[in-house]
Amino acid sequence: MTKELVAAAILILIPIAAFINIGYIERTTDYLMEQIDSASEQMLSGDTDSASETLENAYAEWQSHDRYAHIMLRHDEVVAVSEAFSDLRSELQGGDASPVLFEALRERLRGLLEMELPSFESVL
Amino acid sequence: MIVFLTLLLAMRLMGKRQLGELEISELVVAVLISNFAAHPLQDISVPLMNGIMPIIILLCCEIIIAGIVLKSTRARAIICGKPSILVSNGKIDQQQMLKNRFTLDELAEELRNQGILDISTIQYAVLETDGKLNVVQYPAERPVSPSQLGLEAPNTTYPIIVINNGHLLDRNLRLTGRDENWLKAELKRRKVRGVSDVYYMTVDTQGNIYFAEKERKK
Numbered sequence: 001m002t003k004e005l006v007a008a009a010i011l012i013l014i015p016i017a018a019f020i021n022i023g024y025i026e027r028t029t030d031y032l033m034e035q036i037d038s039a040s041e042q043m044l045s046g047d048t049d050s051a052s053e054t055l056e057n058a059y060a061e062w063q064s065h066d067r068y069a070h071i072m073l074r075h076d077e078v079v080a081v082s083e084a085f086s087d088l089r090s091e092l093q094g095g096d097a098s099p100v101l102f103e104a105l106r107e108r109l110r111g112l113l114e115m116e117l118p119s120f121e122s123v124l
Numbered sequence: 125m126i127v128f129l130t131l132l133l134a135m136r137l138m139g140k141r142q143l144g145e146l147e148i149s150e151l152v153v154a155v156l157i158s159n160f161a162a163h164p165l166q167d168i169s170v171p172l173m174n175g176i177m178p179i180i181i182l183l184c185c186e187i188i189i190a191g192i193v194l195k196s197t198r199a200r201a202i203i204c205g206k207p208s209i210l211v212s213n214g215k216i217d218q219q220q221m222l223k224n225r226f227t228l229d230e231l232a233e234e235l236r237n238q239g240i241l242d243i244s245t246i247q248y249a250v251l252e253t254d255g256k257l258n259v260v261q262y263p264a265e266r267p268v269s270p271s272q273l274g275l276e277a278p279n280t281t282y283p284i285i286v287i288n289n290g291h292l293l294d295r296n297l298r299l300t301g302r303d304e305n306w307l308k309a310e311l312k313r314r315k316v317r318g319v320s321d322v323y324y325m326t327v328d329t330q331g332n333i334y335f336a337e338k339e340r341k342k
Contacts, residue, residue, distance in 0.1 A: 001191070003187050003191070004187055004188050004191035006187075007183070007184035007185075007187040007188050007191075008184070008188060010180065010184050011181065011184045011185070011188075014177070014180070014181060070171065070172075071171055071172050071173055072171055072173050073171055074169060074170065074171060074174075075168065075169040075170070075171065076169045
């Protein structure tokens with residue numbers, strides 16, 4: 001009976017853990033988006049150095065979640081975000097960056113969260 | 125490696141019965157688990173958690189279903205099905221054969237596997253829920269037992285392994301009610317230097333010993 005109770009408890013805990021995980025991704029992506037928005041505004045106001053620094057901070061934050069990302073998230077999505085960061089960083093270091101690259105990075109981060117959200121189709 | 129260890133643990137937790145006799149629900153779980161485990165191993169873009177989580181969920185479901193089946197006969201009948209009597213008093217039940225999609229060739233093959241060539245010698249043939257066919261022959265066709273002949277059969281006891289390929293199994297030795305002094309004396313009597321020279325040794329509770337010395341390397 002203990003085995004069955006433990007199994008039932010795990011089955012209850014898994015959806016709870018899934019929602020905690022979604023909350024964690026949401027907080028992480030929200031924070032990164034705020035940083036990217038700030039960097040975008042700084043760049044538009046002509047302060048490229050601050051924009052580059054803000055983006056570097058955002059990238060460092062993203063890198064700090066690397067292990068978690070590779071265990072929990074699809075590797076293709078993780079690589080796509082890292083590549084979008086790299087593209088934007090290299091453009092900014094050159095002194096200019098297209099708003100399209102900012103939007104591409106935001107889109108990749110939004111995609112991370114959307115992939116993890118449960119939907120009727122994913123449950124079926 | 126992590127997926128492999130998870131898989132081993134899952135199969136271990138599902139119990140020994142899984143290995144030999146799969147019920148329908150167990151077979152479904154075993155097939156699904158092997159498929160889920162293979163997925164992250166084949167496709168490196170799949171995260172580890174996507175491989176492990178379905179295995180854990182299926183394992184939990186299987187443990188709960190097994191628990192329900194153990195407690196409730198009705199649930200067992202629904203989930204695992206019921207045994208079907210294919211032959212009753214020497215007569216083949218054609219309805220049951222059709223219902224279970226069991227052909228005459230399969231029936232004959234199963235009977236031949238059990239050394240039976242004549243269906244008329246069968247009292248009952250039961251198709252169990254795990255797909256095995258259990259056959260009960262008429263009493264006149266069954267092997268004679270010592271009690272039917274009025275003979276007294278000697279009691280047999282279970283032989284316990286005491287030495288396994290040069291390793292002494294202390295716990296087993298204690299189970300036989302003997303100690304290392306007794307073992308040393310036995311080995312000395314057999315002109316063996318020590319435990320490491322013994323390949324296999326069993327002792328039963330009546331003191332019967334099976335002994336095999338290690339072959340010397342040529």
